[in-house]
Amino acid sequence: GSLEEVALPFYFGWFLLSSIQDKIKCTSMDFLKTLDTLEAFKKHLIDFSGKAEEVDLEQYFQPTGILHCTTKFCNYGKAEGAKDYAEKQAVKDSYGSIFDLSLSALFVTPRTFGARVSLTEEQLQLWPADAEKQAESVPAAASLPLGSRAHVTLGCAEGVEHVQTGVDLLEILTLQQEGQQGEQVEEMELGTLTYYGTGKWLLNLREPISAPACFSSFYG
Ligand code: 2AM
Secondary structure, rough: HHHHHHHOOOOOEEOHHHHHHHHHHHHHHHHHHHHHHHHHHHHOOOOHHOOOOOOOHHHEEEEEOOOEEEEOOOOOHHHOOHHHHHOHHHHHHHHOOEEEEEEEEEEEOEEEEEEEEEHHHHHHOOOOOOOOOOOEEEEHHHHHOOOOEEEEEEEOOOOOOOOOOHHHHHHHHHHHEEEOOEEEEEEEEEEEEEOOOOOOOEEEEEEEEEEEEEEEEEEO
């Protein structure tokens, strides 16, 4: 009935605790600042602005609200599978619990800026089985391991919707799976920076960032 539908949230996810939010915002801004100055990045600037002109990446990406890793986008019940997800035993059991998320990489594209989240077996219990398949613009993503799409959106270019961040991550992981090594351009303090073409940059973190996060939902 309509009452049940109203009771479903906009989305479920892990919400990073405030102490770690500040740390991640600092680390990610430092990364953008450094990326901006690299010759390798400047060489591919055209991917970002359509011109070979400088971009200020810190301005280019609009900040997001509270940092989180979406598990299930429910759209108040209108999204496919929303009700089934909300009724899963694992979801009910874990609601309100704190988890330790592992942020294993940062990625930048002309559309989005995000952090890859590497989920544990336990965390995968809360991951929808069809999350990767639902990215229709990346059909090959259906054969990626469960949880490949897990990420925290750190920023989006003007006019780009947040949902794009996970799609961009899936595009990069699909290229990797197809055997594209990418171009290892730089050893940075944070880790190895690789370029995958058409404006896709991935920084594999030498030391994953451990981020405590509360599994909950957002109503808006
Ligand atoms: P995000 O997880 O990449 O940040 C509300 O819009 C939240 O739900 C955002 O965090 C957003 O993207 C995510 N979201 C929006 N539409 C979605 C969709 N169709 N599939 C998965 N996540 C979605």
